[in-house]
Amino acid sequence: MKELADFVKRCEDEGELHRIKTEVDWNLELSHIAKLNEEARGPALLFENVKGYDIPVLTSAFTTARRLAIGLGLPVDMSMSDMAREWMKATTKELVRPKMVDSGPVFEMIVKGDDVDLEAFPVPYMYPLDGGRFVGTAVYLVTEDKETGWTNLGTYRMQIHDRNHCGIQIIKGKHADFHFNQHKKDGTKMPAAAVIGCDVVHFLVSSTLVSAQLDEYDIISSLRAEPCEIFKSDLTGLKLPANAEIILEGWVDPKDLREEGPFGEYTGYYSGAKGEEWPKQVLHVERILRRKKPIFWSTTVGKPITDTHMIQSLNRTGTLWTDLENMRVPGIKSVYIPPESTGRFWAIVSVEQKYPGHSNHVGNAVIATTTGHYGLKGVIVVDHDIPADDWDRVMWALSVRFDPLRDAQIIKRGRSTPLDPALPIDARQITSRIIMDACTPYEWERKPQEIFLDPAMKEKVISRWKEYGLADKGVMPVGKHNL
Numbered sequence: 001m002k003e004l005a006d007f008v009k010r011c012e013d014e015g016e017l018h019r020i021k022t023e024v025d026w027n028l029e030l031s032h033i034a035k036l037n038e039e040a041r042g043p044a045l046l047f048e049n050v051k052g053y054d055i056p057v058l059t060s061a062f063t064t065a066r067r068l069a070i071g072l073g074l075p076v077d078m079s080m081s082d083m084a085r086e087w088m089k090a091t092t093k094e095l096v097r098p099k100m101v102d103s104g105p106v107f108e109m110i111v112k113g114d115d116v117d118l119e120a121f122p123v124p125y126m127y128p129l130d131g132g133r134f135v136g137t138a139v140y141l142v143t144e145d146k147e148t149g150w151t152n153l154g155t156y157r158m159q160i161h162d163r164n165h166c167g168i169q170i171i172k173g174k175h176a177d178f179h180f181n182q183h184k185k186d187g188t189k190m191p192a193a194a195v196i197g198c199d200v201v202h203f204l205v206s207s208t209l210v211s212a213q214l215d216e217y218d219i220i221s222s223l224r225a226e227p228c229e230i231f232k233s234d235l236t237g238l239k240l241p242a243n244a245e246i247i248l249e250g251w252v253d254p255k256d257l258r259e260e261g262p263f264g265e266y267t268g269y270y271s272g273a274k275g276e277e278w279p280k281q282v283l284h285v286e287r288i289l290r291r292k293k294p295i296f297w298s299t300t301v302g303k304p305i306t307d308t309h310m311i312q313s314l315n316r317t318g319t320l321w322t323d324l325e326n327m328r329v330p331g332i333k334s335v336y337i338p339p340e341s342t343g344r345f346w347a348i349v350s351v352e353q354k355y356p357g358h359s360n361h362v363g364n365a366v367i368a369t370t371t372g373h374y375g376l377k378g379v380i381v382v383d384h385d386i387p388a389d390d391w392d393r394v395m396w397a398l399s400v401r402f403d404p405l406r407d408a409q410i411i412k413r414g415r416s417t418p419l420d421p422a423l424p425i426d427a428r429q430i431t432s433r434i435i436m437d438a439c440t441p442y443e444w445e446r447k448p449q450e451i452f453l454d455p456a457m458k459e460k461v462i463s464r465w466k467e468y469g470l471a472d473k474g475v476m477p478v479g480k481h482n483l
């Protein structure tokens with residue numbers, strides 16, 4: 001898969017795409033259709049007739065595990081945790097490097113100077129109290145490190161201010177913030193480009209906590225097991241994807257900071273109310289590279305579960321697992337950051353214990369990783385018989401293997417996210433965390449006796465299952481429970 005249209009086609013082939021041909025307004029209607037569709041776990045949507053525009057809008061691309069699997073080129077019935085395992089495997093080998101090319105479909109149309117108009121695209125207005133139209137949701141910003149030449153891809157929301165300016169919400173400590181600070185120090189403008197629509201893996205990776213100095217193009221190429229095609233821009237000098245739909249190119253002036261938002265965020269609350277947040281960077285768009293007939297990609301945000309939460313769940317589980325693997329923490333069986341936790345606030349890890357305190361080692365390791373040290377509120381560790389993504393059994397473990405006084409540890413200070421509505425609006429830099437160890441202590445000599453079925457009788461019953469007439473009723477003896 002090389003471009004966004006390849007994903008759309010694969011979804012269509014799998015019955016996972018719906019084309020909306022009736023006229024839809026970009027002003028609230030489009031986002032409300034998408035949100036209600038996502039609540040119902042519906043298909044990806046391609047809005048082909050957006051009022052006033054002849055460019056289609058793609059939403060709900062990744063609302064289900066099935067479509068994430070399609071996007072990653074994995075078997076469609078793979079679970080989120082198993083997909084994250086594949087992610088970990090692909091990114092803990094020697095990384096595949098991108099390939100430099102001279103041109104690509106994104107050069108079909110070049111719009112410059114006074115012709116630049118961000119409202120030429122069918123940008124949705126999403127929630128009633130939003131501060132404007134957000135041109136960047138399924139977007140990534142490309143920036144470069146002045147000292148090391150490291151190229152970074154990061155997904156940061158972008159709001160249209162006017163024809164050729166959009167605000168960017170780069171949260172402190174994000175990689176584009178590192179690059180911005182270099183320019184702020186020198187008083188120079190930062191070259192930057194916003195990419196909207198590309199091979200879908202680009203977006204999965206740009207919204208991922210890949211470690212600093214690691215080039216996201218390498219991760220993209222490694223997940224695809226094929227070099228992605230990039231070119232060096234003659235305008236900004238940045239390395240940009242040749243197969244993108246739309247690229248907004250220009251620069252960020254350290255002196256031009258403006259209010260941005262509010263925006264109905266993935267937490268289920270608005271963020272960026274007037275006067276309540278820090279002023280945000282602005283992309284001055286000098287040139288637009290685009291296809292003649294691009295697909296405009298947008299993601300709904302808001303309350304879980306939308307495709308934003310599914311994306312975060314998958315890619316953060318992937319990077320957390322990669323980090324744990326790189327730390328050589330033994331015995332990890334599965335890892336999961338549930339989309340219900342907005343795809344970021346809670347992690348669950350299953351471990352096969354091999355020494356006293358092993359499960360605690362895992363809990364502490366999680367919160368020391370790049371993913372786990374940022375915004376995470378809690379980690380639940382379970383024994384190896386419980387898959388991390390089997391919530392029913394995780395709750396069982398918290399009920400029968402967990403003693404709060406012994407097994408919970410509160411860590412008082414850690415990096416938070418300014419979007420966390422559980423923290424006071426003027427004190428969102430730091431959060432506490434909890435480690436909940438729901439494993440039976442390894443060192444116990446007398447362990448409680450767990451119930452299992454008689455293995456021979458279980459086999460016999462399964463072999464005679466049809467005779468009992470239960471199969472005809474659609475009841476099959478293969479639950480996920482460890483009986």
Ligand SMILES: Cc1cc2nc3c(=O)[nH]c(=O)nc-3n(C[C@H](O)[C@H](O)[C@H](O)COP(=O)(O)O)c2cc1C
Pocket residue numbers: 137138152153154155156157158169170171173174175176206207208209210299308311312
């Ligand atoms: C749909 C979506 C929107 C996001 N919006 C923002 C945002 O506005 N600001 C931000 O700092 N991070 C945002 N994130 C999270 C970042 O993309 C993520 O932290 C990523 O690691 C940033 O790239 P970096 O690590 O290279 O800085 C968003 C993620 C998703 C999936």
Ligand SMILES: [Mn+2]
Pocket residue numbers: 152153154175210211212214216
């Ligand atoms: Mn990065």
